[in-house]
Amino acid sequence: MKSKLKISDVQKDGGVVSDVVEAQLEQGGETQDVVVKRTRKNVEAPHFSYADTALRKAAARTHLLDRTILDRLQNHPTVLVPRLHSAHSRGLQTVMTDFNSQGFRLMQDMLVTNQLPPKTAVNAARTLAALQLALRDKSIMAKVKPIENSVTQIRERLAEAHILLYGHLEVYRELEAKLLSEKGLLYTDGHPKNMAVNDKGDVMVFDFGRVITGSEQYVPANFLAHIGLACIGGVMPYDVAQNFITDFYVTFNGIIPIEEKWFVRFFAAELVHRGLAMRWVDPRLFKSARESSAKLAVYSVFLDVFDRDYTTLNQLLGSLKNNSK
Numbered sequence: 001m002k003s004k005l006k007i008s009d010v011q012k013d014g015g016v017v018s019d020v021v022e023a024q025l026e027q028g029g030e031t032q033d034v035v036v037k038r039t040r041k042n043v044e045a046p047h048f049s050y051a052d053t054a055l056r057k058a059a060a061r062t063h064l065l066d067r068t069i070l071d072r073l074q075n076h077p078t079v080l081v082p083r084l085h086s087a088h089s090r091g092l093q094t095v096m097t098d099f100n101s102q103g104f105r106l107m108q109d110m111l112v113t114n115q116l117p118p119k120t121a122v123n124a125a126r127t128l129a130a131l132q133l134a135l136r137d138k139s140i141m142a143k144v145k146p147i148e149n150s151v152t153q154i155r156e157r158l159a160e161a162h163i164l165l166y167g168h169l170e171v172y173r174e175l176e177a178k179l180l181s182e183k184g185l186l187y188t189d190g191h192p193k194n195m196a197v198n199d200k201g202d203v204m205v206f207d208f209g210r211v212i213t214g215s216e217q218y219v220p221a222n223f224l225a226h227i228g229l230a231c232i233g234g235v236m237p238y239d240v241a242q243n244f245i246t247d248f249y250v251t252f253n254g255i256i257p258i259e260e261k262w263f264v265r266f267f268a269a270e271l272v273h274r275g276l277a278m279r280w281v282d283p284r285l286f287k288s289a290r291e292s293s294a295k296l297a298v299y300s301v302f303l304d305v306f307d308r309d310y311t312t313l314n315q316l317l318g319s320l321k322n323n324s325k
Contacts, residue, residue: 004027005034005095020038021035021036022098034098035082036094037063038092038093058147058148062148064092067084067094068144072140072144076134080202080203080205082204083096084096099196102198104202105196107120119201120244125248125255126255128252129251131190132219135185136216150214154180158273160269160276161268168306175269179215181214188214190219191225193282219252220252221267221270222270224267225270225271229281232301233294233325238324242321246313261312264305264315268306269302271301276298278291297324300323301316
Protein backbone atom coordinates (compact mmCIF):
# COMPACT_ATOMS: atom_id res chain seq x y z
CA MET A 1 0.00 0.00 0.00
CA LYS A 2 1.53 3.29 -1.09
CA SER A 3 1.88 6.09 1.38
CA LYS A 4 3.05 9.69 1.14
CA LEU A 5 4.38 12.06 3.75
CA LYS A 6 3.64 15.77 3.34
CA ILE A 7 5.71 17.96 5.65
CA SER A 8 4.51 21.51 6.21
CA ASP A 9 6.74 24.45 7.06
CA VAL A 10 4.81 25.13 10.25
CA GLN A 11 7.04 24.65 13.28
CA LYS A 12 5.14 23.01 16.08
CA ASP A 13 7.81 22.95 18.71
CA GLY A 14 11.49 23.65 18.90
CA GLY A 15 13.77 21.66 21.15
CA VAL A 16 17.37 22.14 22.15
CA VAL A 17 18.83 20.12 19.28
CA SER A 18 15.74 19.16 17.24
CA ASP A 19 12.65 20.67 15.66
CA VAL A 20 9.25 19.01 15.63
CA VAL A 21 7.08 20.03 12.67
CA GLU A 22 3.56 19.25 11.56
CA ALA A 23 2.95 16.85 8.70
CA GLN A 24 0.31 14.67 7.09
CA LEU A 25 0.65 11.01 6.18
CA GLU A 26 -1.49 9.84 3.27
CA GLN A 27 -2.08 6.11 3.13
CA GLY A 28 -4.82 4.05 1.49
CA GLY A 29 -6.86 7.11 0.67
CA GLU A 30 -6.84 8.31 4.27
CA THR A 31 -4.93 11.21 5.81
CA GLN A 32 -3.41 11.11 9.27
CA ASP A 33 -1.88 13.96 11.28
CA VAL A 34 1.68 13.22 12.31
CA VAL A 35 4.68 15.09 13.66
CA VAL A 36 8.20 14.86 12.31
CA LYS A 37 11.20 15.22 14.58
CA ARG A 38 14.23 16.50 12.66
CA THR A 39 17.69 16.86 14.17
CA ARG A 40 20.50 18.94 12.78
CA LYS A 41 23.94 17.40 12.46
CA ASN A 42 25.65 20.56 13.63
CA VAL A 43 23.85 22.20 16.52
CA GLU A 44 24.54 25.73 17.69
CA ALA A 45 22.46 27.81 20.07
CA PRO A 46 23.13 31.13 21.84
CA HIS A 47 22.27 29.65 25.24
CA PHE A 48 24.69 26.72 24.93
CA SER A 49 27.51 26.76 27.44
CA TYR A 50 30.65 24.70 27.92
CA ALA A 51 28.49 22.11 29.69
CA ASP A 52 26.54 21.49 26.49
CA THR A 53 29.54 20.65 24.32
CA ALA A 54 28.94 16.90 24.55
CA LEU A 55 25.27 17.32 23.66
CA ARG A 56 26.08 19.47 20.65
CA LYS A 57 28.55 16.91 19.34
CA ALA A 58 26.25 13.98 20.07
CA ALA A 59 23.02 15.48 18.68
CA ALA A 60 22.72 13.08 15.74
CA ARG A 61 23.40 10.03 17.88
CA THR A 62 20.93 11.12 20.56
CA HIS A 63 18.27 11.28 17.86
CA LEU A 64 18.92 7.66 16.92
CA LEU A 65 18.96 6.59 20.58
CA ASP A 66 15.61 8.31 21.08
CA ARG A 67 14.11 6.42 18.15
CA THR A 68 15.58 3.11 19.28
CA ILE A 69 14.04 3.37 22.75
CA LEU A 70 10.76 4.66 21.30
CA ASP A 71 10.65 1.60 19.06
CA ARG A 72 11.32 -0.76 21.99
CA LEU A 73 8.40 0.75 23.94
CA GLN A 74 5.78 0.66 21.17
CA ASN A 75 3.84 -2.24 22.67
CA HIS A 76 4.68 -1.81 26.33
CA PRO A 77 1.62 -2.61 28.50
CA THR A 78 2.12 0.31 30.90
CA VAL A 79 4.32 2.95 29.28
CA LEU A 80 2.38 4.96 26.71
CA VAL A 81 4.50 6.54 23.95
CA PRO A 82 3.72 8.13 20.55
CA ARG A 83 3.10 5.64 17.73
CA LEU A 84 6.19 5.37 15.53
CA HIS A 85 5.83 5.24 11.74
CA SER A 86 8.91 3.17 10.98
CA ALA A 87 8.50 3.19 7.21
CA HIS A 88 9.03 6.96 7.12
CA SER A 89 11.60 7.22 9.92
CA ARG A 90 15.11 7.20 8.58
CA GLY A 91 18.34 9.04 9.21
CA LEU A 92 17.73 12.07 11.43
CA GLN A 93 14.00 12.13 10.71
CA THR A 94 11.49 10.38 12.97
CA VAL A 95 7.77 10.30 12.14
CA MET A 96 5.24 9.83 14.94
CA THR A 97 1.50 10.06 15.36
CA ASP A 98 0.47 13.53 16.54
CA PHE A 99 -0.62 13.06 20.16
CA ASN A 100 -2.87 16.12 19.89
CA SER A 101 -5.02 14.27 17.38
CA GLN A 102 -5.44 11.54 20.01
CA GLY A 103 -6.78 13.93 22.61
CA PHE A 104 -3.47 14.56 24.38
CA ARG A 105 -1.93 17.92 25.15
CA LEU A 106 1.56 18.80 26.26
CA MET A 107 1.61 18.53 30.05
CA GLN A 108 3.55 21.78 30.34
CA ASP A 109 0.75 23.68 28.60
CA MET A 110 -1.88 22.17 30.91
CA LEU A 111 0.29 22.89 33.93
CA VAL A 112 0.71 26.60 33.23
CA THR A 113 -3.01 26.99 32.50
CA ASN A 114 -3.98 25.11 35.66
CA GLN A 115 -5.87 22.44 33.70
CA LEU A 116 -4.17 19.23 34.80
CA PRO A 117 -6.77 16.46 35.34
CA PRO A 118 -7.06 15.13 38.92
CA LYS A 119 -5.39 11.79 38.16
CA THR A 120 -2.32 13.31 36.51
CA ALA A 121 -0.04 13.00 39.55
CA VAL A 122 -0.81 9.32 40.12
CA ASN A 123 -0.65 8.40 36.44
CA ALA A 124 2.57 10.34 35.87
CA ALA A 125 4.17 8.51 38.81
CA ARG A 126 3.04 5.13 37.48
CA THR A 127 4.25 5.95 33.99
CA LEU A 128 7.69 7.21 35.03
CA ALA A 129 8.21 4.31 37.44
CA ALA A 130 7.15 1.79 34.78
CA LEU A 131 9.42 3.49 32.25
CA GLN A 132 12.34 3.32 34.65
CA LEU A 133 11.71 -0.40 35.22
CA ALA A 134 11.52 -0.93 31.45
CA LEU A 135 14.86 0.83 30.97
CA ARG A 136 16.40 -1.58 33.51
CA ASP A 137 14.81 -4.62 31.80
CA LYS A 138 17.56 -6.17 29.69
CA SER A 139 15.06 -8.17 27.65
CA ILE A 140 13.52 -4.91 26.43
CA MET A 141 16.61 -2.74 26.21
CA ALA A 142 19.11 -5.32 24.94
CA LYS A 143 22.19 -3.62 23.49
CA VAL A 144 20.79 -0.14 24.14
CA LYS A 145 23.66 2.06 25.31
CA PRO A 146 23.78 5.73 26.31
CA ILE A 147 25.34 8.19 23.87
CA GLU A 148 26.45 10.83 26.36
CA ASN A 149 28.97 10.42 29.12
CA SER A 150 27.04 10.11 32.38
CA VAL A 151 29.53 12.16 34.40
CA THR A 152 29.38 15.04 31.91
CA GLN A 153 25.58 15.18 31.86
CA ILE A 154 25.23 14.87 35.63
CA ARG A 155 27.72 17.69 36.14
CA GLU A 156 25.71 19.81 33.73
CA ARG A 157 22.61 19.21 35.83
CA LEU A 158 24.44 19.84 39.10
CA ALA A 159 26.43 22.88 37.94
CA GLU A 160 24.40 25.33 40.02
CA ALA A 161 24.53 23.06 43.08
CA HIS A 162 28.29 22.80 42.68
CA ILE A 163 28.64 26.59 42.76
CA LEU A 164 26.29 27.02 45.73
CA LEU A 165 28.03 24.26 47.68
CA TYR A 166 31.52 25.47 46.87
CA GLY A 167 32.33 25.92 50.53
CA HIS A 168 31.11 22.39 51.23
CA LEU A 169 32.44 20.40 48.31
CA GLU A 170 32.27 17.18 50.30
CA VAL A 171 28.48 17.57 50.25
CA TYR A 172 28.50 18.17 46.50
CA ARG A 173 30.74 15.17 45.88
CA GLU A 174 28.40 13.00 47.92
CA LEU A 175 25.46 14.26 45.83
CA GLU A 176 27.23 13.53 42.57
CA ALA A 177 28.46 10.13 43.72
CA LYS A 178 24.95 9.08 44.70
CA LEU A 179 23.54 10.13 41.35
CA LEU A 180 26.24 8.16 39.53
CA SER A 181 26.11 5.18 41.88
CA GLU A 182 24.09 2.88 39.62
CA LYS A 183 24.93 1.53 36.17
CA GLY A 184 21.39 0.91 34.92
CA LEU A 185 19.77 3.20 32.34
CA LEU A 186 18.32 6.42 33.75
CA TYR A 187 15.66 8.65 32.17
CA THR A 188 16.90 12.14 33.01
CA ASP A 189 14.33 14.16 31.05
CA GLY A 190 11.08 13.10 32.67
CA HIS A 191 9.51 16.52 33.04
CA PRO A 192 6.29 18.21 31.80
CA LYS A 193 7.85 19.36 28.51
CA ASN A 194 8.43 15.73 27.54
CA MET A 195 5.05 14.38 28.62
CA ALA A 196 1.48 14.70 27.42
CA VAL A 197 -1.82 14.13 29.20
CA ASN A 198 -5.45 13.70 28.12
CA ASP A 199 -8.68 14.68 29.88
CA LYS A 200 -8.73 11.39 31.82
CA GLY A 201 -5.24 12.02 33.17
CA ASP A 202 -3.56 9.34 31.06
CA VAL A 203 0.10 10.19 30.56
CA MET A 204 2.26 9.77 27.47
CA VAL A 205 6.03 10.14 27.62
CA PHE A 206 8.66 10.79 24.95
CA ASP A 207 12.14 12.15 24.13
CA PHE A 208 14.63 9.50 25.26
CA GLY A 209 17.80 10.73 23.57
CA ARG A 210 19.49 11.83 26.80
CA VAL A 211 19.14 8.52 28.64
CA ILE A 212 22.33 7.81 30.59
CA THR A 213 23.31 5.53 33.48
CA GLY A 214 22.69 6.59 37.06
CA SER A 215 20.48 6.36 40.12
CA GLU A 216 16.75 5.96 39.54
CA GLN A 217 16.28 8.00 42.75
CA TYR A 218 16.68 11.06 40.51
CA VAL A 219 13.49 10.37 38.55
CA PRO A 220 10.77 11.54 41.01
CA ALA A 221 12.78 14.60 42.08
CA ASN A 222 13.48 15.58 38.48
CA PHE A 223 9.76 15.62 37.67
CA LEU A 224 8.43 17.12 40.89
CA ALA A 225 10.92 20.00 40.92
CA HIS A 226 8.93 21.43 37.99
CA ILE A 227 5.80 21.32 40.12
CA GLY A 228 7.80 23.16 42.77
CA LEU A 229 8.73 25.84 40.23
CA ALA A 230 5.06 26.23 39.26
CA CYS A 231 4.19 26.68 42.92
CA ILE A 232 6.96 29.21 43.53
CA GLY A 233 5.93 31.12 40.40
CA GLY A 234 2.29 31.36 41.46
CA VAL A 235 0.88 29.19 38.68
CA MET A 236 -0.10 26.36 41.04
CA PRO A 237 -1.52 27.21 44.49
CA TYR A 238 0.44 25.66 47.34
CA ASP A 239 -2.34 23.35 48.51
CA VAL A 240 -2.75 21.99 44.97
CA ALA A 241 1.01 21.54 44.59
CA GLN A 242 1.24 19.85 47.99
CA ASN A 243 -1.44 17.30 47.06
CA PHE A 244 0.11 16.73 43.64
CA ILE A 245 3.60 16.16 45.05
CA THR A 246 2.30 13.89 47.81
CA ASP A 247 0.16 11.78 45.46
CA PHE A 248 3.04 11.38 43.02
CA TYR A 249 5.52 10.56 45.79
CA VAL A 250 3.31 7.93 47.44
CA THR A 251 2.48 6.27 44.11
CA PHE A 252 6.04 6.18 42.80
CA ASN A 253 7.31 4.96 46.19
CA GLY A 254 4.88 2.05 46.01
CA ILE A 255 6.52 0.88 42.77
CA ILE A 256 10.14 1.94 43.21
CA PRO A 257 11.07 2.73 46.84
CA ILE A 258 12.21 6.33 47.27
CA GLU A 259 15.14 7.17 49.54
CA GLU A 260 13.64 10.24 51.17
CA LYS A 261 16.88 12.07 51.97
CA TRP A 262 18.11 11.76 48.39
CA PHE A 263 14.76 12.74 46.96
CA VAL A 264 14.90 15.99 48.95
CA ARG A 265 18.48 16.71 47.89
CA PHE A 266 17.93 15.92 44.21
CA PHE A 267 14.74 18.03 44.26
CA ALA A 268 16.69 21.03 45.57
CA ALA A 269 19.48 20.51 43.02
CA GLU A 270 17.04 20.28 40.11
CA LEU A 271 15.11 23.29 41.42
CA VAL A 272 18.17 25.55 41.30
CA HIS A 273 19.33 24.06 37.98
CA ARG A 274 16.09 25.14 36.34
CA GLY A 275 14.98 28.05 38.49
CA LEU A 276 18.13 29.89 39.52
CA ALA A 277 19.66 30.11 36.07
CA MET A 278 16.21 30.24 34.40
CA ARG A 279 17.69 27.83 31.87
CA TRP A 280 15.08 26.53 29.42
CA VAL A 281 12.37 27.44 31.90
CA ASP A 282 8.93 28.31 30.56
CA PRO A 283 8.35 32.00 31.48
CA ARG A 284 4.65 31.24 31.88
CA LEU A 285 5.47 29.47 35.15
CA PHE A 286 6.00 32.82 36.83
CA LYS A 287 2.54 34.27 36.45
CA SER A 288 2.49 36.28 39.66
CA ALA A 289 6.13 36.30 40.72
CA ARG A 290 8.88 38.48 39.38
CA GLU A 291 11.84 36.52 38.04
CA SER A 292 14.14 37.96 40.70
CA SER A 293 11.69 37.00 43.46
CA ALA A 294 11.38 33.48 42.06
CA LYS A 295 15.16 33.09 41.99
CA LEU A 296 15.44 34.15 45.61
CA ALA A 297 12.70 31.68 46.58
CA VAL A 298 14.44 28.85 44.73
CA TYR A 299 17.70 29.70 46.47
CA SER A 300 15.96 29.79 49.83
CA VAL A 301 14.56 26.27 49.37
CA PHE A 302 18.05 25.08 48.41
CA LEU A 303 19.52 26.65 51.56
CA ASP A 304 16.87 24.99 53.72
CA VAL A 305 17.80 21.59 52.30
CA PHE A 306 21.56 21.88 52.50
CA ASP A 307 22.22 24.42 55.27
CA ARG A 308 19.40 23.40 57.59
CA ASP A 309 19.78 19.74 56.58
CA TYR A 310 16.19 19.08 55.55
CA THR A 311 15.83 15.37 54.81
CA THR A 312 12.09 14.63 54.79
CA LEU A 313 9.26 15.28 52.38
CA ASN A 314 7.32 17.20 55.04
CA GLN A 315 10.28 19.51 55.68
CA LEU A 316 10.63 20.12 51.95
CA LEU A 317 6.92 20.89 51.59
CA GLY A 318 7.17 23.32 54.51
CA SER A 319 10.02 25.15 52.81
CA LEU A 320 8.09 25.25 49.54
CA LYS A 321 5.08 26.71 51.36
CA ASN A 322 7.18 29.42 53.00
CA ASN A 323 8.69 30.43 49.67
CA SER A 324 5.66 30.28 47.38
CA LYS A 325 3.27 32.98 46.25
